[in-house]
Amino acid sequence: MIETIASAALAVNENLNIQKRRIKNGSSKKRLSLVTGTHGDELEGQYLAYMIGSYIDEHIECLNGIVDIYPALNPMGIDSLTRGVPMFDLDMNRVFPGSKDGTMIEMLCSMIIDDISGSDVCVDVHSSNIFLKEIPQIRMSVPTAPALLPYAKMMNVDLVWIHESATVLESTLAHTLNTRGTKTIVVEMGVGMRITKEYCDQLFDGILNLLKELGMWSGETAPVREPIVSEGREVGFVNSDAAGIFVPCVSFGDTVEKGDHIGDVVDPLSSKTVETVEAVCDGLVFTLREYPVVYGGSLLARILKPAAGGTE
Amino acid sequence: MKKQILYSLKSPYREQLDVIGFRFGHGKKSAAIVGAMRGNEVQQMYVCSRMIQELKKIEAKGLIAEDTEIMVIPCVNYYSMNIGKRFWAMDNTDINRMFPGYSLGETTQRIADGLFSKIQGYECGIQLASFYQQGNFLPHVKMMDTGFASPELMKDFGLQFGILRKPRPYDTTTLNYNWQIWETKAFSVYANATDVIDENAADEAVYAILRFLDKHDMISANTPPGYITKLIDESKTKQIRSEASGIFKSSIEIGKRVERGDVLGIISDPFDGEIISEIRSTVSGTVYFEYCSPLINSNTVCFKIIK
Structure with a gap:
């Protein structure tokens, strides 16, 4: 089921629509949200969203629970090759939690948070920017590490980077959701404006494994690698x-x-x-x-x- | 006046970027005034250039106080200005989100560090600020409510309003916030326009800064009398948002007093011209911001009113 979770009227004959696809099977209420496309120049998550959705469709009997896929939190950015939100020059990942009574982008961010909140786990997929290439990794702040590290280790990434928290990062989707009790894991992999199929394959295996560990997936999964954890390292x-x-x-x-x-x-x-x-x-x-x-x-x-x- | 290069950065393909400061007087670091940090802040650079003209005359008359040094930096980011971009030309990062900077960090962190190391330690810091949204402002002064300086000082500019802003997480990497953390009394002066020059607002901003410097015994200057500044908490101002999208037309001028229920503007259908929304004030007060682009999305702040 495809649903518009947030919408705002643009100036000329068009709405900005943020959509998700819900895939549901079985009796379990457990929910995993796969979120990507906050930055319009990060595209790795686009292919991953397709891979996960189409594979589950083909093996729907193996799913017990809900998988919500949000491929494009910033659809105008992806559509116009713009990292931030076009027209506003704003990094969307510095506007969360947003506000129902705020500006258009603040309102949209608030609606996104309301929709994802309550998921058992949220995976927020980023792909660096056009300048840097990253090995598949999960990033988390020191305060969130105790809750998130066990999940991060299930996801077939090469590295878990636990970094100091910074005040400015309090405006991110992940910080907001983690603060509200929805475990949110930030993945960085690949490079902007490109799709690295190998990395998408790697994280695909990780997400299926995560679903299995959450008791939501009874199908086959591939063995996952043990990530290097940056804890205690510089x-x-x-x-x-x-x-x-x-x-x-x-x-x-x-x-x-x-x-x-x-x-x-x-x-x-x-x-x-x-x-x-x-x-x-x-x-x-x-x-x-x-x-x-x-x-x-x-x-x-x-x-x-x-x-x-x-x-x- | 002494012109000096405060920070330089080499480019692979362009002439070196030199951040230039104009120093007046000698001695105690009294006031630093910073103009354009973004490529569209033409008005902010212009106000600084006008300040330099005024300070030259004041210095020539010997009216800069003893043991007083005033630094004016008209433009930090002319690289972006020269190619019509707002943020840093290469990676679109915002220098005013990189303070206090880091000398071993990324390019804009290095620029912020290079600048901040030269403008830190001044008693007062004045930034000519702009707003991210297209619109006209009543000239006003703003302070971050960090608890490090008294909001009463905003009155010394003699602008109509002084606004106190509670910092949000993304404010913590701005120049204004970091100046305050490092014990400089920091102010943001809004001179209405950004990418065009508004002479009247520039006049008002220049007089306001001169008035402040005079009041703090840094210079002796004759300026027109200012306002008795009204101090306001930003959270107490009222934002009026568009309920529809289309073509926007304001029917009020900034600075005007409005009553609750007054029509402030209209939104019409961009194709057939039908009026689809009347924007009415929900409070009585003074309009200090109006949106100024012809096209408007829904939920856009189109007016701000000081109750």
């Missing part, structure tokens, strides 16, 4: 100091040692290498720059340090 950030074109010489997911050559920033005009980029620490390259043009400060890579006293 993350090294490699930022460019020069401006130019970044050309990496490591691959995504490589393990590097501090001082290893991981790429160059070159100047196409002067034909010079303007910066030799080195690993700032030992560890796993879990973020790598995809968009080559860089300024001073552009993030080139993130490296997860090994646990103290141990190696990978």
Whole structure:
């Protein structure tokens, strides 16, 4: 069943409609919400939403409960290749929880929260941005980790990054839902404006496994990998100091040692290498720059340090 | 006056970005005035350029107080201004959501850090601010209610209204908020327009800032008399939203007093011209914001009224 969960009239002969598809079978009231498309340039979740929905359709007898799929919280953004909400220059993921009495976007955000609230688990799928590629990972803040980590480990991701909480992140969908008691897991994978089929396949297995662990799925599932958990580890950030074109010489997911050559920033005009980029620490390259043009400060890579006293 | 580069950033394909400050007087860091941080803040840059003209004359007459330094930074983000973008040209991030900044962080965090390190420690900070929505404002001054400074100080600008805003999570990375956290008395002055120049509002903003600097004994300036500022809690102002979408036409001017039930504007069907909604005031008060785009969505704030 496809349902419009929030709607607002646009200026000329059109409504902005946020839709979900509910797939329901069996007697269980358990509910998993799969949410994506908050940022219009993040598309990995689009294919994943299709995969999950179509697979469950084909094996509907294996489902006992409700799966709600929200493919596009920001439909105008996806449709117009805009990260934020077009016309407003707003990052939708900084407007939650919204307000029923607020502006158009605040009202829509409030309706989205009302609709998802009460799910047993919500999976919020993001795909970085156009600049960075991410290995499939789940991110959560330190305060939410005790409740979310067991679920994150079911989801077949490579990494769980537990980060310090920041006040500004209190305006996210995940923070709002977690605060209201709906366990919400944020997935980051791939890169903006692209679909990485391999990662969608990986998370597809993870979501089916999560459904199984929740007692909502009796069909076959693939074994899931044990993620690296960032707890007690540090993350090294490699930022460019020069401006130019970044050309990496490591691959995504490589393990590097501090001082290893991981790429160059070159100047196409002067034909010079303007910066030799080195690993700032030992560890796993879990973020790598995809968009080559860089300024001073552009993030080139993130490296997860090994646990103290141990190696990978 | 001394012109100095406060922060520089190299670009792969453009001339280096230089954030320029104009320093008047010497000694104690008394006031920093910051203009455009976004590419569409033309009015904000213009007000600063007018301030520089005024301060030059004041300095030439020896009317800047002893042991007083005033810094004006007309434009931080002219890279975006020159290519018609609002946010940072490369990644669309907002410099005014990156404070206090981070010298080893992303590009706009580095710009924020480079700027903040130079404008931190001033007794007063004045930002020429803009609003994300298209609209006209009655010139006013705003403060974040962080508990670090007295709202009474807003009266020294002599603008009609001083508005106190309770910070929301997304405000915590703005210049104004961080100035206050680092013990600068921070104010946002709204000079009505953003991407066009409104001379009258610019005049009012320039006089208001000069009045404030004069009141705080940083300069000696003759300015027209100001208002007895009315201080208001932002949460107590009334927002009037559109109940329909279509073509919007305001029938009231900002600054006017309205009574409850007065028609403030109309929305008509964009195709057949039929009036589909009358926007009426739900309170009596003074209109201090009006939406100004011809097209309007539903649930858009089209008027703000100070009760």
